[in-house]
Amino acid sequence: MATPDGTEPEIRPYRSPDDAAATYVVARTAIARTAATAYDPDQIAAWLGPARLxxxxxxxxxxxASTLVAELDGIVVGFADLRSDGLVDMLFVDPRAGGRGVARALLTVILHDAEARGIAELRTYASRSARPVFERLGFTVVADRPDNTVRGVVVPNTEMRRLP
Known part of the structure; x- marks a missing residue:
């Protein structure tokens, strides 16, 4: 899927250890900026936890996991993890690349990968900010998790699944 400016995110496998820092920064930036629109500062602080050196x-x-990385113009702007049990464990997009089809591109490749690997059901625990992305790609709500706790702080999320 092309982004509004006509470029398509390149989706590729994670490269260790070269992608570690870039994906870590994407995750922290997405939590601090994108998720901050749906959670309060204490929840964001708990989710972020201490910075890793x-x-x-x-x-x-x-x-x-099977980790995929999204790039635009050679810059890492997102990533997603698919675990062997069908759990989409992570999906983060740099907010500067938001609205450019990065999450959709990552999840589309994950859907094809899961099908090729014979994974019958995909599951995730979506944040409030990620839930609409998963819904647009056919995930349905299993249960709201209002008591989900991260580092002793309640950070609600939603359990979702997608059948083939």
């Missing part, structure tokens, strides 16, 4: 654990977590 060593990205080894972050990089290892990307290895535990």
């Amino acid at each position: 060593d990205l080894t654990g972050w990089d290892e977590r990307r290895h535990g």
